[in-house]
Amino acid sequence: MSKRAFSDNAKAGSFHGHGLLPKDTVLVSLIQRGSVQDGPGLRTTIYLKGCPLRCPWCYNAESLHVRQELRFVPEFCLGIALCGRCLEACPSKALVVARERKTPLLQRGICDVCPSCSQVCPSQALTLVGKAMTAQEIVTEAERDKAFYASSGGGITLSGGEPLVRPALAASIVCLAKKRDLHTAIDTCGWFDMDDPDVRAALTSCDLLLFDLKHMDSLRHKACTHMDNARIVENLDRVAREFPHLPIWIRTPIVRGFNDNEQDVLAIARHVAQYPSVVRHELLPCLDIGEDKYAQLGMTRPQFASLGPSAKQLERLRTQVTLCRSEIRDSRLDQGGLQ
Numbered sequence: 001m002s003k004r005a006f007s008d009n010a011k012a013g014s015f016h017g018h019g020l021l022p023k024d025t026v027l028v029s030l031i032q033r034g035s036v037q038d039g040p041g042l043r044t045t046i047y048l049k050g051c052p053l054r055c056p057w058c059y060n061a062e063s064l065h066v067r068q069e070l071r072f073v074p075e076f077c078l079g080i081a082l083c084g085r086c087l088e089a090c091p092s093k094a095l096v097v098a099r100e101r102k103t104p105l106l107q108r109g110i111c112d113v114c115p116s117c118s119q120v121c122p123s124q125a126l127t128l129v130g131k132a133m134t135a136q137e138i139v140t141e142a143e144r145d146k147a148f149y150a151s152s153g154g155g156i157t158l159s160g161g162e163p164l165v166r167p168a169l170a171a172s173i174v175c176l177a178k179k180r181d182l183h184t185a186i187d188t189c190g191w192f193d194m195d196d197p198d199v200r201a202a203l204t205s206c207d208l209l210l211f212d213l214k215h216m217d218s219l220r221h222k223a224c225t226h227m228d229n230a231r232i233v234e235n236l237d238r239v240a241r242e243f244p245h246l247p248i249w250i251r252t253p254i255v256r257g258f259n260d261n262e263q264d265v266l267a268i269a270r271h272v273a274q275y276p277s278v279v280r281h282e283l284l285p286c287l288d289i290g291e292d293k294y295a296q297l298g299m300t301r302p303q304f305a306s307l308g309p310s311a312k313q314l315e316r317l318r319t320q321v322t323l324c325r326s327e328i329r330d331s332r333l334d335q336g337g338l339q
């Protein structure tokens with residue numbers, strides 16, 4: 001998908017299956033409570049649908065597209081002989097009986113992604129992915145865990161997908177959470193419109209930015225994620241300079257054959273160490289999980305060397321990054337440039 005097409009799609013916002021999304025709502029693919037990976041303390045992570053990148057290692061297949069989708073898990077199906085309710089319910093006749101199959105055959109080409117089959121399915125073999133929620137509903141849901149945030153120093157994290165491709169909703173969620181005294185983090189792939197007033201409002205109000213930086217070589221970046229890194233690198237620079245009080249955690253997924261070597265990792269580490277607001281640089285091993293989710297949504301996961309680095313290699317790279325950051329910090333101290 002082109003940058004333009006994605007951006008228009010996301011701004012129009014507004015696909016809900018093949019219909020329109022109710023005004024002032026965003027599609028949420030998952031609300032995960034008790035997360036310990038997405039910022040400090042115990043967090044509630046809100047996964048919004050839609051991402052401009054197509055990283056082949058992504059294990060959030062349900063967050064890639066900005067529209068609602070039908071998930072079919074045949075293993076959960078009770079079987080046509082015992083149930084078969086979805087065949088009757090489907091107005092498009094997209095679910096049919098097929099020879100030698102005990103479960104319905106889903107013809108995605110004629111499926112309208114309506115609620116009819118999932119509403120009658122007793123076993124959740126058929127479910128709609130993407131719940132339209134307002135900012136108010138999302139924050140109220142997250143607020144139920146407030147006691148855990150207080151005891152652990154946690155809060156809420158907006159993730160995805162890319163939360164800032166729906167900037168107005170992202171800003172509303174972050175501003176509302178701030179009013180309710182909740183710590184908020186935004187987990188971004190870095191591909192957003194830095195001049196959008198709503199993006200700026202979200203960055204003004206949030207407490208922490210988790211910023212993915214995957215590769216400094218733009219061609220390698222594009223070959224793997226379908227987008228070059230120019231906008232991402234520029235956005236990091238602008239956030240660091242225009243929002244100097246916003247702490248940033250850089251996150252680099254370490255992917256075998258893509259960036260699992262000292263040269264590529266240190267190129268990122270040296271680049272981000274120039275920014276005083278980058279307070280942490282995490283290397284995260286790429287996990288070989290989530291392939292089943294692609295099939296359940298009718299997609300094929302792109303082929304790639306899916307494994308992350310060995311534990312030893314990861315440890316080595318982490319040590320290199322720590323050394324690199326402290327060397328650059330020391331040299332800035334020597335020059336009297338560290339605040």
Ligand code: SF4
Pocket residue numbers: 070089090091092093094095106110111112113114115116117118
């Ligand atoms: S979502 Fe289900 S009921 Fe609706 S058209 Fe698709 S298969 Fe049929």
Ligand code: SF4
Pocket residue numbers: 076077078079080083084085086087103104120121122123124125126
């Ligand atoms: S309604 Fe659900 S459980 Fe029943 S046949 Fe359809 S998919 Fe299977």
